[in-house]
Amino acid sequence: MDPELIFHLPSDVLRIEDAVEKVVARCHRIIELERRASRVRMNLRVALSEALSNAMLYGNGADRSKRVRVELTITAKAIITRVTDEGPGFDYEHVPDPTTPESLLKPDGRGIFLMRRLLDEVSFNDRGNSVTLLLRRDPVRRE
Template sequence: MPAFDGELASLRLCLRRHPLGGQGGRRGVEIFLRVPTELDVVEEAVDLIARHCLALGLSARAARFNLRVALSEALSNAIIYGNRLDPSKYVDVRVLATDSQVTLHVSDQGDGFDPSSVPDPTLPERLELEDGRGLFLIRQLVDEVRFNDRGNVICMVLRRA
């Protein structure tokens, strides 16, 4: 695993403003971030995305709490379970901010999974387990969660108040 020197040099950020087709000429901002399969960069990646979303008008509470926790869980899951900590792989984060919502897509290079097969962490027999709560937390913190058919892309929607 490459050494991480505390700077965002290993993260590649792309920020674009563009018209949104078919939506009355409204504009949106798209943020793209490629994240290496290193748990050490999750916090910095989340901070970078959250700061941009806050600057784009996402409420302070949503940017500082809901987005940060949900994105941190999604990135960690993609790195650990999707990419299986393989340093030759990466995770892509795509954010689309419009007047009405912020949509985050987190894509890993793994085989995917069936989200309906993830057990409920609130079941009595699962309460003592140390893991298995990430997807549950994400679902509580965002307005909408979707997955692609393969199960290697999670889409999280935060609607603006």
């Protein structure tokens, strides 16, 4: 299925808010009446914000000349957002649990954890520079 939306951003965190709203607005046009629309409002916003922030700051090393690609695909069953950076990749398999007592007071390390808890599926490509966020749809049944 062709993506509903594709765009690129420079690695500038000031651009994250607008990018998130652009994706959410496109989703809402399509799934406004679904029971899970509230999950788009919060869960997708936060998770996408995390993915963009990771891509810009860690993937692309905050180098503004490097870009982040965002793809949104909406199928009958899910909203799928893919965020890809130009970096060397990220070791997504070794992310410490930020909720342990020793990690709780740390100011960082919650991004990937939140993505995984807020969405139905989070997957990375082998290189680790592209994350796919999947939120299942729950269409309202018409009688």
